[in-house]
Amino acid sequence: MTLFIQINSPSFWLINSLAAYSVISKLIFDHIYLTSKMVVDEEFHIPLGKAYCNFNFSVWDPKVTTLPGLYLASSLLLGPFGLCQPYYLRFVSLLASFINLPLFYILFSKYCPESKWSNICSSFTLALLPPLYFCSHLYYTDVVSLTMVLLTFVMYEMDCHFCASIFGSLAVVCRQTNIIWVVFVAGQFLLKAMYATFAPKQTKTSGGINMSFQEIVDLLKELMKNPIKHAINTYLRFWKGITSYLAVGVAFLTFLAINGSIVVGDKSAHEATIHLPQLFYFSIFCLVFLWPYFVSQSLDFLNFIKTHKLVILLFLILGLLIVHYNTLVHPYMLADNRHYVFYIWNRFYGKYAYFKYFMVPVYIFSLYIVIKTIYSSGDASYLMMYILCVFIVLVTQKLIEVRYYFIPYILLRLKTGNRIPLAKFCLILEFLTSLFVNIATLKLFFTKTIMWSDYADPQRLIW
Structure with missing residues (x-):
């Protein structure tokens, strides 16, 4: 037995x-x-x-x-x-x-x-x-970098903020932009720890504190009224935690001051910019790999359209303007035919002038599901920090690179699935989708070769 x-x-x-x-x-x-x-x-x-x-x-x-x-x-x-x-x-x-x-x-x-x-x-x-x-x-930086970020998240969830800051530092050493995910956990910790100084007992659960937007607004108002009072009421563990995160931030700012940029090496290839359509491309990435969950929420989106026609119209106009005036194309993307993005861009976005405009309603649908999924989890502090951090990580990148989407996608996926109707069926379809795409991409890698004049060995097609 x-x-x-x-x-x-x-x-x-x-x-x-x-x-x-x-x-x-x-x-x-x-x-x-x-x-x-x-x-x-x-x-x-x-x-x-x-x-x-x-x-x-x-x-x-x-x-x-x-x-x-x-x-x-x-x-x-x-x-x-x-x-x-x-x-x-x-x-x-x-x-x-x-x-x-x-x-x-x-x-x-x-x-x-x-x-x-x-x-x-x-x-x-x-x-x-x-x-x-x-x-x-x-032998790419992505997976080891992700491991350090995940360890940072795990330590944060275990309320071990000193360890979270250590792994956050290691994550930054793997990839500089990981400082944003240290900010992600530090921001939540700060909001929830300060809220705990005056939150009613019923808001505290075994899983910690889930804050609504109204509670965040109330917290900010209270902090502005009596900042010294709440600073005094905080506990020693809070100061240990926030000091650990601040140490990572100070070290990173010192690196920026010495290096002169977030990029080491060739800075010309990765200059910071404002590229708002990156949020749209990320939403499509989520739609492709989480399509069963997105489809299951489509009726909810249609109901939202019926009750918020003006809001949808405004977002549609805004999306069209962003696509028209802020669509940027990095020269690397057009020059390297060893990546799938090269073919997607040249066969759709670059080939048909109006394709990028036709995609705007799909972007709106996808972004709606992304935000609704995290909002439905009941923690406004998570949603607030998620939107802020994803915006900073993606919008400052000119190059369209699916590897930039890994951590934002994972944070979304952690909040997806088990609470929705047909969750198990969606999970099966999600697994089959990943399995099929992996088999297809591996087959292409093994069978398709691309000859470059400056390389003796044939090149392969990858993400």
Whole structure:
């Protein structure tokens, strides 16, 4: 009887899901390595990874624009064993993806503790998100960077803010823009901790404090009236936590002052700009990979249109104006035919002059579902910080790059699914979608070659 309970426990199936994911991914990993030992930007990352793995920290390539967190992790994990070959460098990303799966489960369990089986399936499906899954087999910064960000979120949810700040610092060392996700957790912590100084007891649940917009407004009014009083009423643990986050912020500002920019290396390729359609492209990314959930909410959107016709009309006009005046095209996107975005842009947006305008209603629908999903979770502080941080991360980027969408998508997915009608059916369709897209993209990678005159080896098509 005890054995039967153990076999049918969520923990047992989580371990088995991780084992199956690891074995299958390792087989795919080996096949990718045999097919191509240098994929696109790996020509910049692998030489630096080798140097750092051999404890040579004086080498740098100016074309690399991120901090050396990935290479430092490689030196720590592989350097002592002399495993500095490209195969093992790539395996660092795959190892990080193995760690990410249980981290997803911890976060899903935090937000939906009553849905253990769905949380396992959701974690497995999220780990299979096609662009993220493919990056797990390459020596790119994305997966290790994500691991550090997820650890930051987990530590925040466990109310261990000093540890969250440590992992937040490591996340920034992997990718500078991760400072925004430190701000994301710090902002929520600050709002909720200050609200706890005068919140009624019924607002406090076993999962912490969920704040409405009205409660946030009341908090801000109260802080403006009696800032000293509430500062005195805060507890020592609050000051330890906020000081930890502030230390990360100060260190980052010091880096900006010394470096002169958020970008290291070639700054000309990643100049900050205002590119509002990035929010639209992100909404399409969410629609593509979460289409079952979005479709399930379509009737709600139609009801919203019926009752808010003027609002929808205003957003439609605003969307058309943004698309017309603020659609930017990065030269990298038009020059590199090894990425799917190149083909999407040239065969739709670039080919048909009015395609970008026809997409505006789809953008409005997608953004509505994104915001409604997070708003429905009942925590306005999460929604407020999400909108702020996603706006800053995406709108300042000129280049359309699906890897920028990983963390915003994951934060949305953590709030999606288990509370809506037909949640299990949507989860099955989501899993099948990720599975199908992964199979299709892997098949294209293995079979389609692209010849570049300045490369002896054939190039491959990736995200």
